[in-house]
């Protein structure tokens with residue numbers, strides 16, 4: 017697997033003839049010397065922050081390499097990287113090569129994160145405490161407050177697996193790469209059978225050390241949705257009850273969570289005074305650097321502020 021980045025290229029070379037030992041070599045931007053390409057079965061790549069990444073998946077013949085030989089090679093590589101002034105090492109380990117985690121940890125590597133099929137470890141080589149950024153800090157849950165302005169009814173459920181059966185808005189955890197509004201619409205449909213469309217974002221709750229988030233922080237976002245189907249067909253695995261409730265009754269009931277009461281009051285205010293008073297609406301905008309798009313949520317700007325550039 018030959019890759020030629022602009023800067024130098026780190027390679028962990030494993031000889032086919034003698035695979036009990038990894039050779040660690042630093043190659044210049046010119047790439048590999050002729051004749052050694054077959055021996056190079058993996059690559060470490062410098063990053064723009066001064067660190068270096070090693071992907072074990074790109075090293076061949078790892079099945080024949082024992083953990084002690086890997087440790088020796090990694091230790092030699094670390095010394096080399098340190099002498100070159102590298103600030104960190106990122107070690108990406110496929111799950112089937114997990115036996116290399118322990119030798120790496122014995123050299124000071126710590127877990128940074130894991131996906132279903134791999135883990136990533138880091139070793140800080142720079143001055144002082146590590147300045148490497150952490151991994152994901154929050155889980156994101158999204159609920160849909162599906163409000164029918166014609167009947168003043170709001171869709172509520174009671175979760176099946178909760179200790180207390182309290183009325184709440186249907187919702188659930190966001191999938192990777194899923195927009196907030198799409199999560200709300202999907203979860204509402206999965207749990208209640210009601211079809212709806214995204215209108216606005218109403219509230220965000222942040223809670224730390226959440227047991228339901230495996231001790232991480234939890235971001236719970238409530239969206240206002242508009243229904244376009246009305247016959248409930250709720251999921252009996254997830255919900256105990258589901259109904260269209262008069263908004264006034266939800267505001268008054270004691271059998272609910274504080275956040276649901278608060279958002280019910282917010283909806284009553286919006287219903288009476290205009291939803292523009294409570295809505296954070298969404299706009300899709302192009303990202304400057306990546307060429308991708310993102311979604312921005314905020315209160316509507318009045319017409320005369322949409323193109324304003326200064327104070328005059």
Ligand SMILES: NC(=O)C1=CN([C@@H]2O[C@H](COP(=O)(O)OP(=O)(O)OC[C@H]3O[C@@H](n4cnc5c(N)ncnc54)[C@H](O)[C@@H]3O)[C@@H](O)[C@H]2O)C=CC1
Nearest residue numbers: 156157158177184185187188189234235236254273275276
């Ligand atoms: N304040 C409120 O009104 C409430 C807020 N929330 C928020 O909603 C979001 C999550 O919504 P959910 O409806 O719970 O998500 P969800 O609709 O995606 O369902 C999660 C499913 O996973 C199951 N589950 C959870 N932990 C499990 C485990 N350890 N083993 C096996 N199954 C497990 C649950 O029983 C449920 O069926 C979070 O952000 C949470 O903070 C949830 C309930 C009430």
Ligand SMILES: [Mg+2]
Nearest residue numbers: 186187188254
């Ligand atoms: Mg749910």
